[in-house]
Amino acid sequence: MPSVTRKSQSTRTQRRDDARHRLLGVVEKLLEEGESFTEISVERLVSEAGMSRSTFYVYFEDKGDLLRAWFEDITTELYGAATDWFALDASASQADLRAALDKVVKTYKPHTTLMAATYDAAAYDANVRELVEGMMTTNIAGLRKHIKTGQSGGFVDPALPAAQTAAWLQWMAERGLHQLVRTAGGAELEKLIDAYTGIVWNTLYAPTRK
Known part of the structure; x- marks a missing residue:
């Protein structure tokens, strides 16, 4: 029987991967529209991705x-x-x-x-x-x-x-x-x-x- 800890870690990893996929999709979209990565704020990323700022910082430092x-x-x-x-x-x-x-x-x-x-x-x-x-x-x-x-x-x-x-x-x-x-x-x-x-x-x- 898998441990609760291992299952929890697996779930968190999956959630982080899902968040990364959504955010990187936004990055690609904005870059293809002519923006530079340095100009894109975290606020803009999470807004475009339909994600809260707090969720972003759960998984990523910046x-x-x-x-x-x-x-x-x-x-x-x-x-x-x-x-x-x-x-x-x-x-x-x-x-x-x-x-x-x-x-x-x-x-x-x-x-x-x-x-x-x-x-x-x-x-x-x-x-x-x-x-x-x-x-x-x-x-x-x-x-x-x-x-x-x-x-x-x-x-x-x-x-x-x-x-x-x-x-x-x-x-x-x-x-x-x-x-x-x-x-x-x-x-x-x-x-x-x-x-x-x-x-x-x-x-x-x-x-x-x-």
Whole structure:
């Protein structure tokens, strides 16, 4: 028989998740209407969500806490998408790389509006900024490990400095996802993925295929 305490904790978690979903829906709506996250007050959020201010503060410390709860989940999802890329080996073709990067881009694409809000919040919220920087550190470390593995295996250019190359590629991708993918759709999105694939392929893998 489940304990009352465990059931109570489960119910609270569900209520918090429901509140987060409602509030983030409001954030997305307002951002898509042209407002910035910094300008949206808690009062506005709870009003639009049909929620009391007191209920908001039961589950979240502030607007940044609302984003942090979401960001931790989405970064796990995004890193999971990147593992297909990091698992490529000497047998991988450019088409294999494109399929892996397609997964990364299309996992990110539905979340571009809230990612934009997160970057806005990171400018003034140290806790949000720490999460963003942590995400990038993790992504860079994953790619650096892949580059070193590829250099040892003979399928990544051995002349490349692994740490610096990983940092450049990941920061360029972060800006591209935020600035280019956010507004792209259809054929344009596919062209962006083609271009991303070409950059990564020619940087890492092509020199070993000659």
